Amino acid sequence: MPSFGKKFHILLIVIAFALATFFRFWAAPLSSGPDNGQFWAFAKVFQLHGLDFYRYADASLDIFPVKGWGYVYPPVWLLILRLALFATPTSFASSSIVDVSWRIAMKTPIILADLAIGALIYWLVPGPKWQKLLFASLWLFLPAAWYESGVFGQFDAIAVSFLLASLVMFERGKGWPAFLLAGLAVMTKQYTIIPAAIMVLMASRGMSKRRIFAGASIILGLVVILSIPFLLTGNFYPYARSLFIPGWQPVYQHTLVYTFSGSNAFLTFLHDTLGWQTSGLMKFNMPLLGIAVIATIVLCYRQGLTAAQGAFVGSLLFIGLSYQVNYQYLIVLMPLALIIAARARYRSEKFMTLILALLPSVWLWLFDVSFWFTRYLPSNYWVIPILARVGLTHIGIPDAIFVAFAVILMLLCLSCAVLLFTKWHRKPQKEYLATTLS
Numbered sequence: 001m002p003s004f005g006k007k008f009h010i011l012l013i014v015i016a017f018a019l020a021t022f023f024r025f026w027a028a029p030l031s032s033g034p035d036n037g038q039f040w041a042f043a044k045v046f047q048l049h050g051l052d053f054y055r056y057a058d059a060s061l062d063i064f065p066v067k068g069w070g071y072v073y074p075p076v077w078l079l080i081l082r083l084a085l086f087a088t089p090t091s092f093a094s095s096s097i098v099d100v101s102w103r104i105a106m107k108t109p110i111i112l113a114d115l116a117i118g119a120l121i122y123w124l125v126p127g128p129k130w131q132k133l134l135f136a137s138l139w140l141f142l143p144a145a146w147y148e149s150g151v152f153g154q155f156d157a158i159a160v161s162f163l164l165a166s167l168v169m170f171e172r173g174k175g176w177p178a179f180l181l182a183g184l185a186v187m188t189k190q191y192t193i194i195p196a197a198i199m200v201l202m203a204s205r206g207m208s209k210r211r212i213f214a215g216a217s218i219i220l221g222l223v224v225i226l227s228i229p230f231l232l233t234g235n236f237y238p239y240a241r242s243l244f245i246p247g248w249q250p251v252y253q254h255t256l257v258y259t260f261s262g263s264n265a266f267l268t269f270l271h272d273t274l275g276w277q278t279s280g281l282m283k284f285n286m287p288l289l290g291i292a293v294i295a296t297i298v299l300c301y302r303q304g305l306t307a308a309q310g311a312f313v314g315s316l317l318f319i320g321l322s323y324q325v326n327y328q329y330l331i332v333l334m335p336l337a338l339i340i341a342a343r344a345r346y347r348s349e350k351f352m353t354l355i356l357a358l359l360p361s362v363w364l365w366l367f368d369v370s371f372w373f374t375r376y377l378p379s380n381y382w383v384i385p386i387l388a389r390v391g392l393t394h395i396g397i398p399d400a401i402f403v404a405f406a407v408i409l410m411l412l413c414l415s416c417a418v419l420l421f422t423k424w425h426r427k428p429q430k431e432y433l434a435t436t437l438s
Contacts, residue, residue, distance in 0.1 A: 009129050013122075016133065020140035021115060024150035028107040030383055032098040032376040033152040037065040040093035040102050043081035051229050053078065054238040065095040072242050075226050076188040077155050080109050098376045107153045113161040114149040115140070117335050120164040124171070124308070125342040135342045139335055143361040144327075151372055154328035159188035163196055163311065164335060170203035170307050178203065179215035183222040190243065191322070192332060194293060195314030202300055202310035250282035250323045256399040257367065260325040261285075262410025269403045285323035292317050296417075303425045308343070312336040313417050320413035325406075330360045333413075349424045356412055363405060368395045 041064045046053045057071040071078065084105040085091070091102035122136040139145055148154050162185035169178035182200050185192045200219075204212050230239055252268045253259035259268065263285060267278040296317060300310050315333045319325055337357035344350035369392040373383040387393050 009133065012133060016137050016140055017115060017118065020118065020146075021111070023141075023146055024107075024111045024114065025104075027146070027150035028111065028153075029100045029104050030380045031151045031153075031372040032103050033154070033372055034066065034375075036103060036106060036153045037093035037095065037098045037376065038069055039081055039106055039153075040085070040091065040098070041065060042071050042078060043085035046078055046082050047085060052233045052235065054230055054235045054242055055233070057238060057242045065093060070242065072245075073189060074187040074243060075230060076184065077158070080155070080158070081106065084109070096377055100378060103153070107149065110149045110153060110155050110157050113155075113157040114145055116161045117145075117157060117164060120161065120168060121335055121338055123168055124164065124339045127342070131342065135338050138338055138357070142334065142358070143364050144330065144334060147364055147369065148328055148331055151369065152328070154331075156189060156328045156331040159185045159192050160332050160335060162188060163192055163199070163332065166196070167199060167307055167311060170199070175203075175207065175211060175215055176218060179218040180222060183219035186219075187223060187226050191318055191329060194318045195311040195332060195336070198293075198297060198300060198314040199307045199311035201297060202305055203307040205301070250279065250285060252279060253324065257397075257402050258327060259402065260319070260327060260330065260406050260409060261323055262320070262407040264323050265403045265406035269399060272399070282323050285321060289317060289321040292321055299421050303421060305420070305425055308336070308339055309420060309425070312340050313420055316413045316417040316420075320410050320417065327360070327363065333357075334360060344424075346424055348419070352412065352416055352419070356416060359409060359412065363402075365391050366394055366397050366401060366405065368393050 038059070041059070041061075042053075042057075044063060045056050045061065049056055054071075059066065059068055059070045084102070088099070088101040088105045091099040091105065093099060093102055118136045118140040121139050122132045125132045125135045145157075149157055162181045166178045166181035166185060169175070169181060179200070182196045185196050200215070204215065207215070227239065250264070252271055253261065253264045254268065256265055256268060256272075259265040264282055267281055270276045271278050293314070296313055299305075300313070305313070315336050319330065319333050322329075334357045337353045341350050341353035341357060344353060370384045370387045373380045373387075384393060
């Protein structure tokens with residue numbers, strides 16, 4: 001009987017990952033977001049100009065489908081894009097066309113990272129195997145995860161997979177690869193620095209000073225190794241501009257359907273509907289976020305939060321307080337929320353973190369997902385009836401609904417952060433213990 005149970009569990013794992021893989025790769029060649037064509041141009045410019053790439057990262061060349069939409073990321077994603085172009089040397093993209101071969105090549109590493117997140121959740125979830133599979137499946141079949149990797153093609157899953165892999169290494173006592181993976185997360189997408197930094201600090205509490213210094217040297221060495229080749233060409237300012245300047249100039253967030261910063265969505269809505277000049281208030285977001293991060297680090301140390309809780313609260317602060325939150329940024333929040341929900345010791349903790357993990361997917365039912373299957377050639381209009389059957393083709397919903405969604409998301413993030421420090425970190429009494437699903 002135990003042997004049969006083990007085999008049956010393995011079969012369920014294989015089925016879950018196979019179906020998740022199918023759904024993602026089914027959508028990959030059929031759909032394309034606007035970034036996909038721009039990513040092709042970045043890869044092409046990197047092919048043509050090599051390590052001098054950041055000189056042209058402002059997207060001013062004619063090859064770019066959208067002029068001025070620059071490359072504002074560290075080099076890891078650029079290197080992956082170059083590999084995708086190497087696999088599809090004849091691919092092409094423009095403002096109206098995104099070659100099918102490029103869609104598949106570009107999205108494949110994203111999908112693989114997306115699936116890796118499911119595997120990492122399985123490892124990070126405690127308890128019986130059915131619980132591990134349950135929470136991993138919640139991610140694998142989460143509509144938001146499917147949309148970001150298979151449909152829209154955003155690479156945030158790559159950074160988050162590095163972050164979660166680092167957490168696994170820290171929890172298993174393997175510090176050197178943990179520091180390296182944390183550095184890779186940050187060098188893939190900058191905003192992961194907040195959850196990564198708090199996670200590293202919490203994981204380092206029991207380490208010797210020598211080990212901490214060595215770990216910091218690993219991260220710094222990784223940054224240097226990835227940066228120096230691009231700096232040898234003399235592009236110090238263009239490189240710094242791409243990595244640090246974006247995100248420091250608050251503006252009204254248009255269009256509101258794609259705005260997930262609750263405070264700035266609300267301030268933009270007031271400006272658009274009432275004519276109020278609210279842009280000045282947006283300048284307080286970044287200082288407030290900085291103060292919140294410093295206060296959080298102090299509280300994390302005083303109250304003994306774990307590395308996983310540190311990463312989670314870091315993602316909560318970023319989503320809740322950043323002046324600009326794009327939909328793909330929520331990828332860092334959802335898997336961490338699932339992990340915290342699986343480890344929850346209070347009913348309120350499990351309930352709120354599960355809601356936080358699932359809430360971003362609600363947005364897909366307020367939005368016309370089929371748009372990305374027809375926006376760029378080759379179009380696939382035959383997909384529309386399929387998506388319409390599950391309600392993914394809504395059009396014309398007023399901005400107020402999207403603003404309310406962003407505000408609710410912000411309030412839920414900040415509420416979870418407060419409760420994490422005031423209640424959830426404590427040892428629970430028996431009456432507050434979360435009952436198991438068994």
